[in-house]
Amino acid sequence: ALFKPENVEDFYEIEEVLGSGHFGQVRKVCERTSRTHWAGKFLKIRKTACSRLGLDRTSVEREVEILQILHHPNIVALKDVFESRSEVVLILELVSGGELFDFIAEKENLLECEAIEFLKQILEGLKFMHKNNIVHFDLKPENIMLSDKGSPHPNIKLIDFGLAHRFCQGEEYRSTSGTPQYIAPEMISNEPLSTAADMWSIGVITYILLSGLSPFQGETDEETLKNVIATNYQFNKHYFSMTSSMAKDFIMKLLIKTPNERMTAEECLVHPWIKPITRTQADKRSRSSINMRS
Numbered sequence: 037a038l039f040k041p042e043n044v045e046d047f048y049e050i051e052e053v054l055g056s057g058h059f060g061q062v063r064k065v066c067e068r069t070s071r072t073h074w075a076g077k078f079l080k081i082r083k084t085a086c087s088r089l090g091l092d093r094t095s096v097e098r099e100v101e102i103l104q105i106l107h108h109p110n111i112v113a114l115k116d117v118f119e120s121r122s123e124v125v126l127i128l129e130l131v132s133g134g135e136l137f138d139f140i141a142e143k144e145n146l147l148e149c150e151a152i153e154f155l156k157q158i159l160e161g162l163k164f165m166h167k168n169n170i171v172h173f174d175l176k177p178e179n180i181m182l183s184d185k186g187s188p189h190p191n192i193k194l195i196d197f198g199l200a201h202r203f204c205q206g207e208e209y210r211s212t213s214g215t216p217q218y219i220a221p222e223m224i225s226n227e228p229l230s231t232a233a234d235m236w237s238i239g240v241i242t243y244i245l246l247s248g249l250s251p252f253q254g255e256t257d258e259e260t261l262k263n264v265i266a267t268n269y270q271f272n273k274h275y276f277s278m279t280s281s282m283a284k285d286f287i288m289k290l291l292i293k294t295p296n297e298r299m300t301a302e303e304c305l306v307h308p309w310i311k312p313i314t315r316t317q318a319d320k321r322s323r324s325s326i327n328m329r330s
């Protein structure tokens with residue numbers, strides 16, 4: 037066994053469900069000795085290679101290996117891993133502030149400077165990941181969580197590295213999984229992938245943060261994918277009327293079809309919208325409130 041063969045319930049009390057997804061369930065757990073709370077991610081493992089249910093073990097081992105490398109304040113920490121016959125349980129840092137988008141939706145309005153504070157943390161986490169040659173490949177609102185929504189400056193944590201991949205030097209990797217609204221064009225046309233795929237998703241997430249609209253979403257997934265491949269989006273006149281031109285410039289430099297023409301996470305962090313160089317540039321940022329459609 038690669039992971040602890042003991043029964044997870046000998047060490048943790050299993051509490052309420054926090055979330056569930058393609059992988060299985062995430063439940064709040066309490067460590068019996070320390071009485072501290074964590075998040076237990078219960079992953080169903082396939083019994084036979086041909087069964088459709090559950091995950092194959094290698095993809096779980098990959099997620100564990102990646103989380104064991106990534107130690108950063110904006111990336112969810114992995115504490116322990118247990119396995120039984122049919123299940124692997126990841127004991128993760130508890131991120132209990134909910135998803136970023138629920139937080140913003142319930143706040144109704146949000147200033148550009150608040151959106152920037154969130155994006156700075158997401159970009160710091162991404163910069164660290166990309167420096168370690170790791171790409172998330174599934175960046176979307178559900179995978180960006182807050183550690184404590186009560187605090188005035190909540191901390192952002194990136195979660196769910198189930199589709200993440202660690203690139204070896206010069207190796208080519210292709211994958212067509214992901215969520216239509218957020219995936220980069222090169223993922224749809226099954227071309228070689230890179231860290232630039234995550235940067236496209238940041239462009240989509242920023243567009244939504246500032247307007248509440250999803251830039252490529254169509255009536256169906258098929259229509260959405262067509263819009264993505266055609267890089268067919270525009271800044272809706274009504275919702276973007278109060279958005280600063282620097283914010284639009286930031287998005288335009290990420291939603292570019294050719295992957296290597298997009299800004300990197302490092303370049304994003306020094307873009308004038310994120311890092312104003314002079315006082316006047318800071319004043320140019322719009323102080324308007326942003327309408328968030330629920």
Ligand SMILES: Cc1ccnnc1
Binds near residue numbers: 054062129131
């Ligand atoms: C949903 C979740 C995942 C990881 N940590 N806390 C909560």
